[in-house]
Amino acid sequence: MSEILENMHELAASLHKVGAMDDITMKAMKDLCLPEARKLDKDEVRSIRKKTRMSQPVFAAFLGVSSSAVAQWERGVKSPSGPAARLLDVIDRKGAEAVA
Incomplete structure (x- = not known):
């Protein structure tokens, strides 16, 4: 994940934790910022x-x-x-x- 996306996710998580961001918006941010886990063999x-x-x-x-x-x-x-x-x-x- 890029540093910018990582910072965006941390900020969103902080806002969610204090109640300034709702669950739906947090899920959207998580989907946007966090890449899918890679498939491991x-x-x-x-x-x-x-x-x-x-x-x-x-x-x-x-x-x-x-x-x-x-x-x-x-x-x-x-x-x-x-x-x-x-x-x-x-x-x-x-x-x-x-x-x-």
């Missing part, structure tokens, strides 16, 4: 986890998902989606410290 998920030096169960707990979900992502049975995909993208770009 099994090798990318494994690589991201290994960069964190976490086991599958610890990584799963860190992400708030089950150990079997992480195992299925790494085997290519399923793909991460929603908040998990977004978290993985942030961890890949900025490290686990960014979401800890």
Whole structure:
């Protein structure tokens, strides 16, 4: 995400938090400012986890998902989606410290 869009989203979130922006407008800003989480394949998920030096169960707990979900992502049975995909993208770009 560009720095300008990131700043716009932070400003909108602040306005929403204090009640100066309604939920509908905040959702529109989020859709505008935040790109879709990229699709991660099994090798990318494994690589991201290994960069964190976490086991599958610890990584799963860190992400708030089950150990079997992480195992299925790494085997290519399923793909991460929603908040998990977004978290993985942030961890890949900025490290686990960014979401800890």
